[in-house]
Amino acid sequence: MKKNSKTEKQATRKAAAKIEKRNMVIAQSGGPSMVINQSLVGAVETAKRNKSIGKIYGAIHGIDGIIGENFVDMRKLSAKTLGEVAHTPSSALGSVRRKPTEEDCAKIFDVLRKLEVGYFFYIGGNDSAETVHIVNALAKANGMALKCFHIPKTIDNDLRQNDHTPGYGSAARFVALAFMGDNLDNLALGGVKINIVMGRHAGFLTAASALGRQHDDDGPHLIYLPERPFSMDTFAADVKKAMKKFGRCVVAVSEGVCDKDGTPIAAALSGGEKDSHGNVQLSGTGALGDLLASEIKSRLGIKRVRADTFGYLQRSFPEVASPVDSAEAYQAGAKAVDAATSGKFDSGSIAITRRPGSKYAADFACVPLKSVARETRSMPASHINRAGNDVTKAFVKYALPLVGDLPKMGRLI
Amino acid sequence: MKKNSKTEKQATRKAAAKIEKRNMVIAQSGGPSMVINQSLVGAVETAKRNKSIGKIYGAIHGIDGIIGENFVDMRKLSAKTLGEVAHTPSSALGSVRRKPTEEDCAKIFDVLRKLEVGYFFYIGGNDSAETVHIVNALAKANGMALKCFHIPKTIDNDLRQNDHTPGYGSAARFVALAFMGDNLDNLALGGVKINIVMGRHAGFLTAASALGRQHDDDGPHLIYLPERPFSMDTFAADVKKAMKKFGRCVVAVSEGVCDKDGTPIAAALSGGEKDSHGNVQLSGTGALGDLLASEIKSRLGIKRVRADTFGYLQRSFPEVASPVDSAEAYQAGAKAVDAATSGKFDSGSIAITRRPGSKYAADFACVPLKSVARETRSMPASHINRAGNDVTKAFVKYALPLVGDLPKMGRLI
DSSP states (O other): OHHHHHHHHHHHHHHHHHHHSEEEEEEEOSSOOSSHHHHHHHHHHHHHHOTTEEEEEEETTTHHHHHTTOEEEGGGSOHHHHHHHHTSOSOTTOOOOOOOOHHHHHHHHHHHHHTTEEEEEEEESHHHHHHHHHHHHHHHHTTOOOEEEEEEOOTTOOBTTOSSOTTHHHHHHHHHHHHHHHHHHHHHHOEEEEEEEOOSSOOHHHHGGGTTOOSTTOSOSEEEOTTSOOOHHHHHHHHHHHHHHHSEEEEEEETTOBOTTSOBTTHHHHTOOBOTTOOBOOSSOOHHHHHHHHHHHHHHOOSOEEEEEOTTHHHHOTTOOOHHHHHHHHHHHHHHHHHHHSSSOSEEEEEEEEOSSSSOOEEEEEEOGGGTSSOBOOOOGGGBOTTSSSBOHHHHHHHHHHHOOOOOOOOOO | OHHHHHHHHHHHHHHHHHHHOEEEEEEEOSSOOSSHHHHHHHHHHHHHHOTTEEEEEEETTTHHHHHTTOEEEGGGSOHHHHHHHHTSOSOTTOOOOOOOOHHHHHHHHHHHHHTTEEEEEEEESHHHHHHHHHHHHHHHHTTOOOEEEEEEOOTTOOBTTOSSOTTHHHHHHHHHHHHHHHHHHHHHHOEEEEEEEOOSSOOHHHHGGGTTOOSTTOSOSEEEOTTSOOOHHHHHHHHHHHHHHHSEEEEEEETTOBOTTSOBTTHHHHTOOBOTTOOBOOSSOOHHHHHHHHHHHHHHOOSOEEEEEOTTHHHHOTTOOOHHHHHHHHHHHHHHHHHHHSSSOSEEEEEEEEOSSSSOOEEEEEEOGGGTSSOBOOOOGGGBOTTSSSBOHHHHHHHHHHHOOOOOOOOOO
């Protein structure tokens, strides 16, 4: 009897522990970034130390990996492997662009119930936050004890509630460095150089082209953002003026620039391919740059006009990540696990706020999912000049701490 | 009398010193690179310490700067400025693409005579070597005591007589890193990704896309070089095969790929703009990538097909320079000054050779101008696989020491 009683007690303890300890699923979604793996590793390393968390499932290719029960056992990964993954660009668990239907959610819940998962973490942008919001609402409606958290990531920097988002600082650093070098390339050989920068609706990344300016005549001399209507006539007139002033012209153009009716200039050229969130494909084509270059050639009669489209390098180039951005991305993952296990939140999204004061510092908050899902934010008017063809000092002050130290360029001419 | 005699002796000494000490002009030409300023600073710092050299004129925008007497006094630059310039991409003195006519040379000689210039150094590729060759031949024909030296630079790595050229290692490092990140981006989101890499006639830079492969299934899965005829049918068949094997496909394509008749695929799309050396403009347009992507989409019915054209970032991105390449570029500049003042050479080009042995080491030689001018070299057959859609291990062994250590990519899937 004594022995039985002991066994019973053990069983009770085990059962209690089982109820307390809940498994977690983490996944990545949307476009990769240079530091999205920092968030993954930040969450996993924090979860490994957390007594409320049991198994840690890494779902491969986002919700597809949950539905297909395609997982990586994240507890089995060595500290060395996790360290390498943290410093590696792109989404180490693979990604997906898929808005879950009710049917998808039913499948997801079947798997999560079977695996006794109590925590769901999803790293991504506004579309990914929408996915978490949908999963969370349906889970709650189904009476599931599932804590759903969104970990922010987007190079576009367009998540609401956030001062800025993990991924932006590193992509902005790439764009700033690219323009620093390209400005000197243009200084050496002259003419007009147009660079197309990523950014569907928000101009933050294109605006980062200004961060490396060190001399009064450094390019970009013109910056076009999706927040302001783009007119070919104004563009040509601006370039003509810059050519007169500088004898050359470097231009930054967001891939998302739209005409006065709100139609993306690039959309008509790309064939209008869309994903399941309704986003038109803008990247991975050089058509917009080529169109702008050919307009300038023919309208202004300038011979040397070149266009580059930075494309996917902006979000996946190794060794360019901003140290500040890397550290914050890691923290965002860690804070999500802390929030989920704190007992204070049933669901939420981690948001970065900026501490008031002259020295840059970031804080982290847990905000409602619906407040970041779906809709995005744009650059504030105070970041854009009146003519709508450059950024302001306020933008530079805002963005410069996020990209890390930029090298000094030696100039002789 | 005594005083006079002393003054006379001083005058004689001064005159002797004047005859012995000759001024130098240095300039940069052709496409910029990440380390062309290392060669400039290597030559200038070496010249500053050399007793045979008087004034050091930096001509702005190559031979245009000589003709227009547009110079930077390089002796006046501080060590700090020179250090900054050395680490800055692009041509700090500006560049030019101009083949000098006899009339140009007459103007150049007038200026050089007036400024008592005895040394002419020109940093650039095969076209720049041709310029030096022309200037040298005419100078000698005119009985001028002008020592003309070419300092090698080309990201294309296509200079004859050289094992490899300054500028290549850094551009190759950029391309290798870009593919390492982009391979993971493609692994995360799937589909076909086509990247267009610089390289007019030689595939060395496109081939560098292979240097960052770390796992058996890492991209690029296909590499197309200008050394082998490009066929749209073979390309589509290759992609189909790779999709079947890897479920995804990353492709590296040289901007200079030609059909079986030797017509560049990109030339028909770019409008055929040419410089005075007769080179067709291939870079600064996304047309080739977009054409290849649309062919794959329509022929294979694959939805997610993207193309990026790396463009000018390959030659001017800050902070990516290969340490080996930087050091060799500096040495090439220094060796040119040493050769010019050694008394052994009247003219020449500095060439990099590889020391035999298992450990990588470079040596420098002084070779005749005409042996590097104009014509270029291509990749050896031993560097290209039989199917003409990949590189060999021999290429990787050749190129890997030139790009410096590449970071390890952490992979989970």
